[in-house]
Amino acid sequence: MAESIMTPSRKTSPASAPRYSGWIGRLAGNPIYAGTIGRIANSRAVRLTILLGVPLVWIAALHIGPIYQMLRISLLENYPAAADGQNAYTLSNYRLFFEEPLYFIPFIRTLIFAAVVTLCTLLIVYPVAYYVAKVVKPKNRVRALLLLLIPFWAGELIRTFSVIMLLANRGAVNVLLREIGLIDRPIPMLYTYFSLSFGVVYLIALYMLLPLYSAIEKIPPQLIHAADDLGAGPWQRFRRVILPLSRDGIVSGCSLVYLTTVGVFAAPLLLGGPETVIFPEVIATLFHGSNDKWPEGAAFSIIMLVVSLSTVGLFMKIVGGRSVRLM
Secondary structure (H helix, E strand, C coil): CHHHHHHHHHCCCHHHCCCCCHHHHHHHCCHHHHHCHHHHHHCHHHHHHHHHHHHHHHHHHHHHHHHHHHHHHHCECCCCCCCCCCCCECCHHHHHHHHCHHHHHHHHHHHHHHHHHHHHHHHHHHHHHHHHHHHCCHHHHHHHHHHHHHHHHCCHHHHHHHHHHHHCCCCHHHHHHHHCCCCCCCCCCCCCHHHHHHHHHHHHHHHHHHHHHHHHHCCCHHHHHHHHHCCCCHHHHHHHHHHHHCHHHHHHHHHHHHHHHHCCCHHHHHHCCHHHCCHHHHHHHHHHHCHHHHHHHHHHHHHHHHHHHHHHHHHHHHHHCCCCCCC
């Protein structure tokens, strides 16, 4: 009896349904809004079309489109086309890469440099990420991350010039070493592989920090405590528990850092020297030298893109397995 009495009270009439108040309510009740945006919002098909269409248009216009244009230019004999409008397709631009050591050697140097920088970044950033994720108290982790992210609020050029001020002959490092009596003359550190590697690691450390922190922070502390209770030492806990469970972050961070380092351009120009020329500088020279070098520059760009993506894909398959994703 009580149930039958209470049942009607649960039903709400359309008149008693909640309505928006204020300017939102007036906008929702406007006939023009109801016939345009309101109709779109109430249509499931239209909503799905917008949700899927906007990302697809973005990817096609800003990612696939430029790569397709670069591929098309790389197959042309000349770009822009000759006055008569005739322009044949050729593979000679790609053959030039393998025939000239002037181009092939910087390419190999770039791959090795990117691998070394990626390894150095991992070794430097991993302890920092572990400290923030496991040692710092949970209420202070956001503050610690913000402190680490503050340098990255500045632009890439500003941070690059800060590295120059740090490593120059009259920079902070040489001044400090001279003041404490370790050196009499400045140590030449700029325009070497050391300055270039130091600058690139500083510029791209963020791409390694965030994936590592995300992966390490998710490791249940109970597993580490259980390994400790079972007699595992610090090295065994790290090797058998922490390192395997943070594998996804390692692979994601290394992939992002490697891909970024392969294509870095501003840092080599400002921090490198004649002996540290890497492949992006060679490509820039082909594009900036004269217009008839655009097909060669486009071909070299496609080669670098394919090789770097293939290298990262192979690395992810061997080290990470099928479950690894880029963040």
